[in-house]
Amino acid sequence: xxxxxxxxxxxxxxxxxxxxxxxxxxxxxxxxxxxxxxxxxxxxxxxxxxxxxxxxxxxxxxxxxxxxxxxxxxxxxxxxxxxxxxxxxxxxxxxxxxxxxxxxxxxxxxxxxxxxxxxxxxxxxxxxxxxxxxxxxxxxxxxxxxxxxxxxxxxxxxxxxxxxxxxxxxxxxxxxxxxxxxxxxxxxxxxxxxxxxxxxxxxxxxxxxxxxxxxxxxxxxxxxxxxxxxxxxxxxxxxxxxxxxxxxxxxxxxxxxxxxxxxxxxxxxxxxxxxxxxxxxx
Amino acid sequence: xxxxxxxxxxxxxxxxxxxxxxxxxxxxxxxxxxxxxxxxxxxxxxxxxxxxxxxxxxxxxxxxxxxxxxxxxxxxxxxxxxxxxxxxxxxxxxxxxxxxxxxxxxxxxxxxxxxxxxxxxxxxxxxxxxxxxxxxxxxxxxx
Amino acid sequence: xxxxxxxxxxxxxxxxxxxxxxxxxxxxxxxxxxxxxxxxxxxxxxxxxxxxxxxxxxxxxxxxxxxxxxxxxxxxxxxxxxxxxxxxxxxxxxxxxxxxxxxxxxxxxxxxxxxxxxxxxxxxxxx
Numbered sequence: 001x002x003x004x005x006x007x008x009x010x011x012x013x014x015x016x017x018x019x020x021x022x023x024x025x026x027x028x029x030x031x032x033x034x035x036x037x038x039x040x041x042x043x044x045x046x047x048x049x050x051x052x053x054x055x056x057x058x059x060x061x062x063x064x065x066x067x068x069x070x071x072x073x074x075x076x077x078x079x080x081x082x083x084x085x086x087x088x089x090x091x092x093x094x095x096x097x098x099x100x101x102x103x104x105x106x107x108x109x110x111x112x113x114x115x116x117x118x119x120x121x122x123x124x125x126x127x128x129x130x131x132x133x134x135x136x137x138x139x140x141x142x143x144x145x146x147x148x149x150x151x152x153x154x155x156x157x158x159x160x161x162x163x164x165x166x167x168x169x170x171x172x173x174x175x176x177x178x179x180x181x182x183x184x185x186x187x188x189x190x191x192x193x194x195x196x197x198x199x200x201x202x203x204x205x206x207x208x209x210x211x212x213x214x215x216x217x218x219x220x221x222x223x224x225x226x227x228x229x230x231x232x233x234x235x236x237x238x239x240x241x242x243x244x245x246x247x248x249x250x251x252x253x254x255x256x257x258x259x260x261x262x263x264x265x266x267x268x269x270x271x272x273x274x275x276x277x278x279x280x281x282x
Numbered sequence: 283x284x285x286x287x288x289x290x291x292x293x294x295x296x297x298x299x300x301x302x303x304x305x306x307x308x309x310x311x312x313x314x315x316x317x318x319x320x321x322x323x324x325x326x327x328x329x330x331x332x333x334x335x336x337x338x339x340x341x342x343x344x345x346x347x348x349x350x351x352x353x354x355x356x357x358x359x360x361x362x363x364x365x366x367x368x369x370x371x372x373x374x375x376x377x378x379x380x381x382x383x384x385x386x387x388x389x390x391x392x393x394x395x396x397x398x399x400x401x402x403x404x405x406x407x408x409x410x411x412x413x414x415x416x417x418x419x420x421x422x423x424x425x
Numbered sequence: 426x427x428x429x430x431x432x433x434x435x436x437x438x439x440x441x442x443x444x445x446x447x448x449x450x451x452x453x454x455x456x457x458x459x460x461x462x463x464x465x466x467x468x469x470x471x472x473x474x475x476x477x478x479x480x481x482x483x484x485x486x487x488x489x490x491x492x493x494x495x496x497x498x499x500x501x502x503x504x505x506x507x508x509x510x511x512x513x514x515x516x517x518x519x520x521x522x523x524x525x526x527x528x529x530x531x532x533x534x535x536x537x538x539x540x541x542x543x544x545x546x547x548x549x550x551x552x
Contacts, residue, residue: 020287103288111288153386168308171293173509190386205429212509214314215377217307217397226389231396237432238380244429315506322499329492329531333538335479336545340472364446371439378436421454 008034011086012093013044015056018104026104028095029053033086041081041096042070045108058108065224068160072108073097078162078222099165115164118177122185122203127196128253135279141254147192154187154232156225163219163229175208179219182210183232189239195253198243205240213237307397310404314370317363324360358422365414369407376403431501438498445491480546485539492535496528 010032018026031052033044042060049056058081060070065083074084075095086094102110126134163179164170170178185204189197204210213233220230242248265271331341331348342348376382382403383396453469465473478484507520 018289020289026289026291098291100291100293102291104291105288110291149388150386153389156389168311169509172295172511174292174511176509201426201429205426207428207508209428211428211432212505214311215307215374216305216311218305220395220397221305221308223393223395226391226393226395228386228389228393228395231383231386234378234383234396235380235386237378240426240429241379241433241436244426244433318499318502319506322503325495325499326531329535333534335472335475336538336541338545340475342470343472344468361450364450368443368446372443375436375440418454 008036011035011044011090013048014093014095015048015108016095016097017056017107018098019055020106035086037085037087039086041074041084041086041094044086044094045081045096056108057106066158068158071099071110071160071162071165073099073165078165080160080162080224083224099161101165101167101170102161110161112159112161114174115159115161115178115180118181119159119184122177122181122188122200123196124181124184124188126188126191126194127199128193129195141193143192143254147254150192151187151190154183154190154227154229157183157187157227157229158225160224162222162224163227166218166222167213168216168218169212169214173208173212176212177203177208177210179213179229179233182213182236183227183229186232186236186239189236192251192254197239197251201240201243204236205244210236210240305397307400307404310370314367314374317367320363321360321367324356354422358419361418361422362415365411365418369411369414373400373403373407376400435498435501438494438501441494442491442498445487445494448487449491476542476546476549479539479542480550482543485543488539489536492539493532496532500524500528 013031013033014028015031016026017023017029031048033047033052035044040063042063045056045058045060058070058072060082061067062069063082065080068080070081071078072081073079073096074081075089076097078099081096096108098104098108099110102112102114105111128134157180159180161180163183167176167179169176182204185200188194189200210233213230215230215234217230219233220228223229239248334341340346347353373382377396377400382400384394384399387394464477465471468474504520504524508517512520
Protein backbone atom coordinates (compact mmCIF):
# COMPACT_ATOMS: atom_id res chain seq x y z
CA UNK A 1 0.00 0.00 0.00
CA UNK A 2 1.69 3.29 -1.03
CA UNK A 3 2.31 5.85 1.72
CA UNK A 4 -0.48 8.40 1.30
CA UNK A 5 0.98 11.21 3.39
CA UNK A 6 4.46 12.57 3.82
CA UNK A 7 6.62 11.49 6.74
CA UNK A 8 5.87 13.36 9.97
CA UNK A 9 7.92 16.37 11.02
CA UNK A 10 8.12 17.61 14.57
CA UNK A 11 6.54 20.94 15.42
CA UNK A 12 6.94 22.57 18.83
CA UNK A 13 3.62 23.50 20.39
CA UNK A 14 4.14 26.39 22.84
CA UNK A 15 0.97 26.29 24.90
CA UNK A 16 -0.15 28.84 27.48
CA UNK A 17 -0.93 26.75 30.55
CA UNK A 18 -2.81 27.86 33.64
CA UNK A 19 -4.05 25.61 36.44
CA UNK A 20 -5.96 27.77 38.91
CA UNK A 21 -5.34 25.30 41.78
CA UNK A 22 -1.59 25.58 41.56
CA UNK A 23 -0.59 28.52 39.31
CA UNK A 24 -0.63 32.20 40.23
CA UNK A 25 -0.17 33.22 36.59
CA UNK A 26 -0.19 31.57 33.14
CA UNK A 27 3.10 30.14 31.86
CA UNK A 28 4.33 28.56 28.65
CA UNK A 29 4.84 24.84 28.23
CA UNK A 30 6.40 23.25 25.17
CA UNK A 31 5.40 19.94 23.56
CA UNK A 32 6.97 18.22 20.55
CA UNK A 33 4.25 16.99 18.23
CA UNK A 34 4.81 14.84 15.12
CA UNK A 35 2.81 16.52 12.36
CA UNK A 36 1.71 15.19 8.97
CA UNK A 37 0.43 17.30 6.09
CA UNK A 38 -3.26 17.99 6.59
CA UNK A 39 -3.18 17.61 10.38
CA UNK A 40 -5.20 20.26 12.20
CA UNK A 41 -4.24 22.05 15.42
CA UNK A 42 -7.09 20.19 17.13
CA UNK A 43 -5.53 16.86 16.14
CA UNK A 44 -2.23 18.11 17.55
CA UNK A 45 -3.92 18.93 20.85
CA UNK A 46 -5.45 15.44 20.94
CA UNK A 47 -2.00 13.95 20.37
CA UNK A 48 -0.64 15.93 23.33
CA UNK A 49 -3.49 14.90 25.60
CA UNK A 50 -3.33 11.24 24.58
CA UNK A 51 0.43 10.73 24.47
CA UNK A 52 2.18 13.52 26.38
CA UNK A 53 0.11 15.38 28.96
CA UNK A 54 -3.41 14.35 29.97
CA UNK A 55 -3.85 17.49 32.11
CA UNK A 56 -4.10 19.83 29.10
CA UNK A 57 -7.62 21.35 28.81
CA UNK A 58 -9.37 23.06 25.90
CA UNK A 59 -12.87 23.18 24.42
CA UNK A 60 -13.90 21.41 21.26
CA UNK A 61 -16.93 19.59 19.95
CA UNK A 62 -17.83 19.20 16.29
CA UNK A 63 -14.22 19.30 14.96
CA UNK A 64 -15.56 20.67 11.68
CA UNK A 65 -15.85 24.43 12.10
CA UNK A 66 -19.52 24.65 12.94
CA UNK A 67 -19.92 24.65 16.75
CA UNK A 68 -17.52 27.48 17.58
CA UNK A 69 -16.07 25.77 20.70
CA UNK A 70 -12.37 25.59 19.80
CA UNK A 71 -11.59 29.28 19.29
CA UNK A 72 -8.07 30.16 20.52
CA UNK A 73 -5.09 32.33 19.65
CA UNK A 74 -2.88 30.54 17.13
CA UNK A 75 0.38 32.44 16.65
CA UNK A 76 -1.37 35.41 18.23
CA UNK A 77 -4.32 35.34 15.85
CA UNK A 78 -7.81 34.17 16.92
CA UNK A 79 -8.89 31.13 14.90
CA UNK A 80 -10.62 27.78 15.24
CA UNK A 81 -8.26 24.92 16.09
CA UNK A 82 -10.32 22.40 14.13
CA UNK A 83 -10.13 24.10 10.75
CA UNK A 84 -6.55 25.39 10.92
CA UNK A 85 -3.92 23.08 9.50
CA UNK A 86 -0.69 23.13 11.48
CA UNK A 87 1.64 23.28 8.49
CA UNK A 88 -0.30 26.25 7.06
CA UNK A 89 0.74 28.43 9.98
CA UNK A 90 3.88 26.86 11.41
CA UNK A 91 7.25 25.72 10.13
CA UNK A 92 9.04 24.86 13.37
CA UNK A 93 6.87 26.09 16.21
CA UNK A 94 3.32 27.19 16.94
CA UNK A 95 2.01 29.18 19.89
CA UNK A 96 -1.40 28.45 21.34
CA UNK A 97 -3.05 30.71 23.88
CA UNK A 98 -6.61 31.14 25.12
CA UNK A 99 -8.75 33.81 23.45
CA UNK A 100 -7.82 37.22 24.87
CA UNK A 101 -10.22 39.79 26.26
CA UNK A 102 -11.85 36.95 28.23
CA UNK A 103 -10.82 35.67 31.65
CA UNK A 104 -9.00 32.35 31.60
CA UNK A 105 -10.68 29.48 33.42
CA UNK A 106 -7.90 27.02 32.77
CA UNK A 107 -5.25 26.41 30.07
CA UNK A 108 -6.89 27.20 26.73
CA UNK A 109 -10.42 27.57 28.14
CA UNK A 110 -11.72 31.17 28.24
CA UNK A 111 -14.75 32.29 30.24
CA UNK A 112 -17.19 33.27 27.51
CA UNK A 113 -20.02 34.22 29.90
CA UNK A 114 -19.38 37.93 29.39
CA UNK A 115 -19.91 37.51 25.64
CA UNK A 116 -23.13 35.55 26.09
CA UNK A 117 -24.45 37.99 28.69
CA UNK A 118 -23.87 40.89 26.29
CA UNK A 119 -25.48 38.84 23.51
CA UNK A 120 -28.66 38.32 25.53
CA UNK A 121 -28.81 42.06 26.31
CA UNK A 122 -29.48 42.89 22.64
CA UNK A 123 -32.51 40.55 22.69
CA UNK A 124 -31.35 38.34 19.83
CA UNK A 125 -34.72 36.97 18.78
CA UNK A 126 -37.68 38.14 16.72
CA UNK A 127 -39.58 40.83 18.62
CA UNK A 128 -43.11 41.61 17.56
CA UNK A 129 -45.85 43.68 19.14
CA UNK A 130 -48.02 40.57 19.44
CA UNK A 131 -45.94 37.89 21.19
CA UNK A 132 -48.55 35.29 20.30
CA UNK A 133 -47.39 35.41 16.68
CA UNK A 134 -44.02 33.99 17.76
CA UNK A 135 -44.96 31.88 20.76
CA UNK A 136 -48.07 30.31 19.33
CA UNK A 137 -47.81 30.64 15.57
CA UNK A 138 -50.87 30.00 13.48
CA UNK A 139 -49.32 30.81 10.12
CA UNK A 140 -46.10 31.60 8.26
CA UNK A 141 -44.30 34.89 7.76
CA UNK A 142 -43.66 35.84 4.19
CA UNK A 143 -40.03 36.70 3.32
CA UNK A 144 -38.61 37.02 -0.16
CA UNK A 145 -35.08 35.81 -1.06
CA UNK A 146 -34.02 39.48 -1.34
CA UNK A 147 -35.30 40.20 2.16
CA UNK A 148 -33.48 37.10 3.44
CA UNK A 149 -30.22 38.23 1.88
CA UNK A 150 -30.31 41.47 3.93
CA UNK A 151 -29.49 39.54 7.10
CA UNK A 152 -28.62 35.91 6.40
CA UNK A 153 -24.85 36.57 6.30
CA UNK A 154 -24.98 37.71 9.94
CA UNK A 155 -26.99 34.62 10.90
CA UNK A 156 -24.04 32.37 10.07
CA UNK A 157 -22.34 33.37 13.34
CA UNK A 158 -21.27 30.38 15.44
CA UNK A 159 -20.50 32.47 18.58
CA UNK A 160 -16.88 31.30 18.65
CA UNK A 161 -15.62 34.56 20.20
CA UNK A 162 -12.76 35.06 17.72
CA UNK A 163 -14.08 38.50 16.74
CA UNK A 164 -14.32 39.51 20.39
CA UNK A 165 -10.69 38.51 20.95
CA UNK A 166 -9.56 40.44 17.87
CA UNK A 167 -11.42 43.69 18.63
CA UNK A 168 -9.09 46.54 19.76
CA UNK A 169 -11.85 48.30 21.70
CA UNK A 170 -12.55 45.20 23.80
CA UNK A 171 -8.84 45.09 24.63
CA UNK A 172 -9.35 48.11 26.91
CA UNK A 173 -13.11 48.64 27.27
CA UNK A 174 -14.81 45.87 29.24
CA UNK A 175 -18.27 47.37 28.85
CA UNK A 176 -18.29 47.52 25.04
CA UNK A 177 -20.82 45.05 23.70
CA UNK A 178 -18.46 43.81 21.01
CA UNK A 179 -18.79 42.68 17.39
CA UNK A 180 -20.72 39.45 17.99
CA UNK A 181 -23.66 40.89 20.02
CA UNK A 182 -23.88 43.98 17.82
CA UNK A 183 -23.82 41.93 14.62
CA UNK A 184 -26.55 39.77 16.16
CA UNK A 185 -28.54 42.94 16.85
CA UNK A 186 -28.17 44.01 13.23
CA UNK A 187 -29.15 40.49 12.08
CA UNK A 188 -32.49 40.93 13.81
CA UNK A 189 -32.93 44.60 12.94
CA UNK A 190 -32.56 43.73 9.25
CA UNK A 191 -34.97 40.80 9.50
CA UNK A 192 -38.33 41.85 8.05
CA UNK A 193 -40.14 39.68 10.58
CA UNK A 194 -38.76 41.73 13.48
CA UNK A 195 -40.26 44.89 14.98
CA UNK A 196 -37.72 45.46 17.77
CA UNK A 197 -35.28 47.88 16.14
CA UNK A 198 -36.15 50.91 18.27
CA UNK A 199 -35.89 48.87 21.44
CA UNK A 200 -32.45 47.57 20.48
CA UNK A 201 -31.34 51.08 19.49
CA UNK A 202 -31.38 52.13 23.14
CA UNK A 203 -28.55 49.68 23.79
CA UNK A 204 -26.73 49.59 20.45
CA UNK A 205 -26.76 53.40 20.23
CA UNK A 206 -25.71 53.84 23.84
CA UNK A 207 -22.30 54.38 25.47
CA UNK A 208 -21.42 50.66 25.30
CA UNK A 209 -22.83 50.30 21.80
CA UNK A 210 -21.71 50.39 18.22
CA UNK A 211 -20.13 53.86 18.33
CA UNK A 212 -17.20 52.35 20.24
CA UNK A 213 -16.37 50.57 16.97
CA UNK A 214 -13.90 52.43 14.76
CA UNK A 215 -13.63 49.98 11.85
CA UNK A 216 -10.31 48.40 12.66
CA UNK A 217 -11.77 45.47 10.71
CA UNK A 218 -10.03 42.75 12.73
CA UNK A 219 -13.33 41.06 13.56
CA UNK A 220 -14.08 40.40 9.89
CA UNK A 221 -10.45 39.54 9.29
CA UNK A 222 -10.54 36.63 11.77
CA UNK A 223 -14.15 35.44 11.46
CA UNK A 224 -14.00 31.76 10.46
CA UNK A 225 -17.49 31.76 8.91
CA UNK A 226 -17.39 34.85 6.71
CA UNK A 227 -20.01 36.62 8.83
CA UNK A 228 -18.28 40.01 8.32
CA UNK A 229 -19.35 41.57 11.63
CA UNK A 230 -17.57 44.80 10.67
CA UNK A 231 -20.06 45.26 7.85
CA UNK A 232 -22.98 44.53 10.18
CA UNK A 233 -21.75 47.15 12.64
CA UNK A 234 -21.33 49.87 9.99
CA UNK A 235 -24.84 49.14 8.67
CA UNK A 236 -26.08 49.31 12.27
CA UNK A 237 -24.47 52.75 12.62
CA UNK A 238 -26.14 53.92 9.42
CA UNK A 239 -29.58 52.88 10.65
CA UNK A 240 -28.98 54.45 14.06
CA UNK A 241 -28.08 57.77 12.40
CA UNK A 242 -31.10 57.54 10.10
CA UNK A 243 -33.30 56.89 13.13
CA UNK A 244 -31.76 59.85 14.98
CA UNK A 245 -32.32 62.14 11.99
CA UNK A 246 -35.84 60.77 11.54
CA UNK A 247 -34.98 59.70 8.00
CA UNK A 248 -35.58 56.00 8.41
CA UNK A 249 -38.70 55.11 6.46
CA UNK A 250 -41.53 53.51 8.35
CA UNK A 251 -40.86 49.78 8.45
CA UNK A 252 -43.65 47.44 9.33
CA UNK A 253 -42.76 43.85 10.07
CA UNK A 254 -43.95 41.42 7.48
CA UNK A 255 -47.40 40.06 7.83
CA UNK A 256 -48.29 36.59 8.86
CA UNK A 257 -49.74 34.58 6.03
CA UNK A 258 -52.76 32.48 6.61
CA UNK A 259 -52.13 28.76 6.40
CA UNK A 260 -53.06 26.88 3.21
CA UNK A 261 -56.76 26.46 3.93
CA UNK A 262 -59.41 24.76 1.89
CA UNK A 263 -57.55 21.47 1.44
CA UNK A 264 -59.12 18.17 2.39
CA UNK A 265 -57.24 15.65 4.49
CA UNK A 266 -56.91 12.30 2.76
CA UNK A 267 -58.58 9.56 4.84
CA UNK A 268 -55.41 7.44 5.26
CA UNK A 269 -53.47 10.34 6.83
CA UNK A 270 -54.05 10.64 10.57
CA UNK A 271 -54.56 14.00 12.28
CA UNK A 272 -51.69 15.73 14.11
CA UNK A 273 -51.27 14.71 17.79
CA UNK A 274 -52.42 17.05 20.56
CA UNK A 275 -49.86 19.59 21.76
CA UNK A 276 -48.15 18.39 24.95
CA UNK A 277 -45.82 21.38 25.53
CA UNK A 278 -47.00 24.93 26.17
CA UNK A 279 -44.91 27.72 24.53
CA UNK A 280 -42.52 29.31 27.05
CA UNK A 281 -43.49 32.69 28.46
CA UNK A 282 -40.74 35.40 28.14
CA UNK B 283 -20.23 24.22 41.00
CA UNK B 284 -16.81 24.98 42.52
CA UNK B 285 -15.68 28.53 41.78
CA UNK B 286 -12.23 28.26 40.18
CA UNK B 287 -9.91 31.25 40.31
CA UNK B 288 -10.14 33.09 36.97
CA UNK B 289 -7.18 34.88 35.46
CA UNK B 290 -7.44 38.29 33.78
CA UNK B 291 -6.53 38.12 30.10
CA UNK B 292 -7.05 41.56 28.47
CA UNK B 293 -4.56 42.89 25.95
CA UNK B 294 -4.90 46.46 27.18
CA UNK B 295 -3.34 49.30 25.18
CA UNK B 296 -1.15 46.80 23.29
CA UNK B 297 -4.46 45.67 21.77
CA UNK B 298 -4.91 49.11 20.17
CA UNK B 299 -1.60 48.66 18.35
CA UNK B 300 -2.54 45.31 16.82
CA UNK B 301 -1.43 42.98 19.59
CA UNK B 302 0.99 41.26 17.22
CA UNK B 303 -1.69 40.50 14.63
CA UNK B 304 -1.90 41.79 11.11
CA UNK B 305 -4.60 43.59 9.09
CA UNK B 306 -3.87 46.95 7.51
CA UNK B 307 -7.15 48.53 8.61
CA UNK B 308 -6.12 47.83 12.21
CA UNK B 309 -2.96 49.88 11.77
CA UNK B 310 -4.88 52.59 9.91
CA UNK B 311 -7.13 52.85 12.97
CA UNK B 312 -4.19 53.11 15.37
CA UNK B 313 -2.49 55.76 13.20
CA UNK B 314 -5.78 57.68 12.95
CA UNK B 315 -5.90 57.88 16.75
CA UNK B 316 -2.24 58.85 17.04
CA UNK B 317 -2.52 61.61 14.42
CA UNK B 318 -5.73 62.84 16.03
CA UNK B 319 -3.99 63.24 19.37
CA UNK B 320 -1.05 64.99 17.72
CA UNK B 321 -3.29 67.41 15.85
CA UNK B 322 -5.35 68.10 18.98
CA UNK B 323 -2.23 68.88 21.00
CA UNK B 324 -0.99 71.26 18.27
CA UNK B 325 -4.47 72.80 17.91
CA UNK B 326 -4.80 73.68 21.59
CA UNK B 327 -1.45 75.51 21.45
CA UNK B 328 -2.42 77.08 18.12
CA UNK B 329 -5.55 78.64 19.65
CA UNK B 330 -3.51 80.23 22.44
CA UNK B 331 -0.72 81.46 20.12
CA UNK B 332 -3.07 82.94 17.49
CA UNK B 333 -5.27 84.56 20.16
CA UNK B 334 -2.30 86.69 21.15
CA UNK B 335 -2.82 88.69 17.92
CA UNK B 336 -5.60 90.53 19.76
CA UNK B 337 -2.82 91.96 21.93
CA UNK B 338 -0.71 92.78 18.86
CA UNK B 339 1.64 89.82 19.47
CA UNK B 340 2.37 87.90 16.25
CA UNK B 341 4.57 85.06 17.48
CA UNK B 342 4.56 83.44 14.06
CA UNK B 343 5.98 86.47 12.22
CA UNK B 344 9.11 85.97 10.12
CA UNK B 345 12.29 85.81 12.19
CA UNK B 346 10.40 84.93 15.38
CA UNK B 347 10.86 81.92 17.66
CA UNK B 348 8.34 79.83 15.75
CA UNK B 349 10.59 79.89 12.71
CA UNK B 350 13.41 77.95 14.28
CA UNK B 351 13.99 74.48 12.80
CA UNK B 352 12.46 72.55 15.72
CA UNK B 353 9.11 74.24 15.15
CA UNK B 354 9.39 74.02 11.38
CA UNK B 355 9.92 70.25 11.54
CA UNK B 356 7.10 70.00 14.07
CA UNK B 357 4.83 71.98 11.76
CA UNK B 358 5.59 69.60 8.89
CA UNK B 359 4.83 66.63 11.16
CA UNK B 360 1.50 68.20 12.12
CA UNK B 361 0.75 68.81 8.45
CA UNK B 362 1.54 65.13 7.68
CA UNK B 363 -0.72 64.09 10.54
CA UNK B 364 -3.46 66.33 9.13
CA UNK B 365 -3.04 64.91 5.62
CA UNK B 366 -3.35 61.33 6.87
CA UNK B 367 -6.12 62.04 9.38
CA UNK B 368 -8.24 64.01 6.88
CA UNK B 369 -8.01 61.49 4.06
CA UNK B 370 -8.46 58.46 6.31
CA UNK B 371 -11.34 60.41 7.86
CA UNK B 372 -13.03 60.67 4.46
CA UNK B 373 -12.76 56.89 4.15
CA UNK B 374 -14.16 56.43 7.68
CA UNK B 375 -17.11 58.75 7.05
CA UNK B 376 -18.01 56.72 3.97
CA UNK B 377 -17.44 53.32 5.59
CA UNK B 378 -19.04 54.07 8.97
CA UNK B 379 -22.20 55.32 7.31
CA UNK B 380 -22.37 52.02 5.46
CA UNK B 381 -21.52 53.31 1.98
CA UNK B 382 -18.28 51.57 1.10
CA UNK B 383 -18.82 48.21 2.79
CA UNK B 384 -20.85 46.35 0.18
CA UNK B 385 -24.16 44.59 0.57
CA UNK B 386 -24.81 41.62 2.88
CA UNK B 387 -24.27 38.44 0.83
CA UNK B 388 -24.49 34.78 1.63
CA UNK B 389 -20.95 33.81 2.68
CA UNK B 390 -19.31 31.42 0.23
CA UNK B 391 -15.72 30.27 0.82
CA UNK B 392 -13.21 31.88 0.12
CA UNK B 393 -14.99 34.64 2.04
CA UNK B 394 -15.02 38.20 0.75
CA UNK B 395 -15.73 40.79 3.43
CA UNK B 396 -16.27 44.53 3.62
CA UNK B 397 -12.50 44.79 4.09
CA UNK B 398 -12.04 43.66 0.49
CA UNK B 399 -14.68 46.11 -0.73
CA UNK B 400 -13.21 49.16 0.99
CA UNK B 401 -9.54 48.26 0.33
CA UNK B 402 -9.34 50.21 -2.96
CA UNK B 403 -10.73 53.24 -1.13
CA UNK B 404 -8.05 52.89 1.56
CA UNK B 405 -5.31 52.63 -1.06
CA UNK B 406 -6.67 55.65 -2.97
CA UNK B 407 -6.83 57.73 0.21
CA UNK B 408 -3.27 56.80 1.17
CA UNK B 409 -2.01 57.77 -2.28
CA UNK B 410 -3.82 61.11 -2.02
CA UNK B 411 -2.34 61.60 1.44
CA UNK B 412 1.15 61.08 0.03
CA UNK B 413 0.41 63.55 -2.78
CA UNK B 414 -0.82 66.11 -0.25
CA UNK B 415 2.25 65.47 1.88
CA UNK B 416 4.52 66.01 -1.10
CA UNK B 417 2.69 69.25 -1.97
CA UNK B 418 3.01 70.43 1.62
CA UNK B 419 6.66 69.45 1.81
CA UNK B 420 7.43 71.21 -1.45
CA UNK B 421 5.67 74.38 -0.29
CA UNK B 422 7.50 74.27 3.03
CA UNK B 423 10.89 73.82 1.36
CA UNK B 424 10.14 76.50 -1.24
CA UNK B 425 9.62 78.99 1.57
CA UNK C 426 -29.71 57.93 21.71
CA UNK C 427 -27.34 60.55 23.14
CA UNK C 428 -24.25 58.77 21.86
CA UNK C 429 -25.86 58.57 18.42
CA UNK C 430 -26.41 62.33 18.51
CA UNK C 431 -22.86 63.12 19.64
CA UNK C 432 -21.35 60.75 17.05
CA UNK C 433 -23.48 62.10 14.19
CA UNK C 434 -22.35 65.64 15.01
CA UNK C 435 -18.74 64.39 15.28
CA UNK C 436 -18.98 63.03 11.72
CA UNK C 437 -20.67 66.21 10.48
CA UNK C 438 -17.95 68.28 12.16
CA UNK C 439 -15.31 66.13 10.49
CA UNK C 440 -16.89 66.69 7.10
CA UNK C 441 -17.19 70.44 7.75
CA UNK C 442 -13.55 70.55 8.83
CA UNK C 443 -12.47 68.93 5.57
CA UNK C 444 -13.85 72.01 3.88
CA UNK C 445 -12.91 74.68 6.44
CA UNK C 446 -9.45 73.38 7.32
CA UNK C 447 -8.77 72.61 3.69
CA UNK C 448 -9.53 76.25 2.90
CA UNK C 449 -7.37 77.36 5.82
CA UNK C 450 -4.44 75.24 4.57
CA UNK C 451 -4.87 76.53 1.05
CA UNK C 452 -4.91 80.15 2.20
CA UNK C 453 -1.98 79.84 4.59
CA UNK C 454 0.30 77.61 2.55
CA UNK C 455 -0.17 78.37 -1.13
CA UNK C 456 0.28 81.48 -3.15
CA UNK C 457 -2.89 81.08 -5.20
CA UNK C 458 -5.75 83.61 -4.91
CA UNK C 459 -3.33 85.73 -2.89
CA UNK C 460 -4.87 89.06 -3.78
CA UNK C 461 -8.16 88.08 -2.14
CA UNK C 462 -6.75 87.43 1.30
CA UNK C 463 -3.08 88.35 1.33
CA UNK C 464 -2.66 91.53 -0.69
CA UNK C 465 0.55 92.50 1.13
CA UNK C 466 3.20 90.53 -0.65
CA UNK C 467 5.11 89.03 2.26
CA UNK C 468 3.42 85.64 2.81
CA UNK C 469 -0.15 84.84 3.85
CA UNK C 470 0.77 84.61 7.54
CA UNK C 471 2.54 87.94 7.88
CA UNK C 472 1.14 90.35 10.50
CA UNK C 473 -0.05 92.73 7.78
CA UNK C 474 -1.98 90.01 5.94
CA UNK C 475 -3.31 88.55 9.20
CA UNK C 476 -4.63 92.00 10.14
CA UNK C 477 -6.10 92.40 6.65
CA UNK C 478 -8.09 89.18 7.05
CA UNK C 479 -9.12 90.00 10.61
CA UNK C 480 -10.73 93.15 9.23
CA UNK C 481 -13.03 91.15 6.96
CA UNK C 482 -16.25 89.94 8.61
CA UNK C 483 -16.19 86.81 6.40
CA UNK C 484 -12.90 85.69 7.96
CA UNK C 485 -13.90 86.58 11.52
CA UNK C 486 -17.08 84.55 11.25
CA UNK C 487 -15.33 81.65 9.47
CA UNK C 488 -12.57 81.54 12.08
CA UNK C 489 -15.13 81.38 14.88
CA UNK C 490 -17.09 78.65 13.08
CA UNK C 491 -13.93 76.66 12.37
CA UNK C 492 -12.87 77.01 16.02
CA UNK C 493 -16.22 75.65 17.28
CA UNK C 494 -16.27 72.75 14.81
CA UNK C 495 -12.63 71.78 15.39
CA UNK C 496 -12.94 71.96 19.17
CA UNK C 497 -16.04 69.75 19.14
CA UNK C 498 -14.48 67.22 16.77
CA UNK C 499 -11.17 67.03 18.60
CA UNK C 500 -12.48 66.97 22.15
CA UNK C 501 -15.20 64.41 21.36
CA UNK C 502 -12.47 62.23 19.81
CA UNK C 503 -10.36 62.57 22.95
CA UNK C 504 -13.41 61.78 25.11
CA UNK C 505 -14.06 58.61 23.06
CA UNK C 506 -10.47 57.44 23.50
CA UNK C 507 -10.54 58.11 27.25
CA UNK C 508 -13.92 56.42 27.73
CA UNK C 509 -12.59 53.25 26.11
CA UNK C 510 -10.15 52.86 28.99
CA UNK C 511 -12.96 51.60 31.27
CA UNK C 512 -13.13 54.19 33.99
CA UNK C 513 -16.08 54.23 36.36
CA UNK C 514 -19.11 56.45 35.77
CA UNK C 515 -17.88 59.07 38.22
CA UNK C 516 -14.54 59.40 36.42
CA UNK C 517 -16.35 59.54 33.06
CA UNK C 518 -18.58 62.37 34.32
CA UNK C 519 -15.48 64.23 35.52
CA UNK C 520 -13.75 63.76 32.16
CA UNK C 521 -16.83 65.08 30.32
CA UNK C 522 -17.06 68.12 32.59
CA UNK C 523 -13.34 68.91 32.17
CA UNK C 524 -13.47 68.55 28.39
CA UNK C 525 -16.63 70.66 28.07
CA UNK C 526 -15.09 73.34 30.30
CA UNK C 527 -11.83 73.30 28.34
CA UNK C 528 -13.74 73.45 25.06
CA UNK C 529 -15.91 76.35 26.14
CA UNK C 530 -12.92 78.15 27.64
CA UNK C 531 -10.84 77.85 24.49
CA UNK C 532 -13.82 78.78 22.32
CA UNK C 533 -14.33 81.86 24.45
CA UNK C 534 -10.66 82.79 24.17
CA UNK C 535 -10.57 82.33 20.41
CA UNK C 536 -13.82 84.18 19.81
CA UNK C 537 -12.73 87.09 21.98
CA UNK C 538 -9.43 87.23 20.07
CA UNK C 539 -11.19 87.14 16.68
CA UNK C 540 -13.63 89.90 17.66
CA UNK C 541 -10.92 92.03 19.26
CA UNK C 542 -8.63 91.61 16.25
CA UNK C 543 -11.55 92.53 13.98
CA UNK C 544 -12.09 95.73 15.98
CA UNK C 545 -8.36 96.56 15.89
CA UNK C 546 -8.21 95.99 12.14
CA UNK C 547 -11.26 98.20 11.52
CA UNK C 548 -9.88 100.95 13.78
CA UNK C 549 -6.55 100.76 11.97
CA UNK C 550 -8.28 100.99 8.59
CA UNK C 551 -10.30 104.03 9.67
CA UNK C 552 -7.54 105.78 11.58
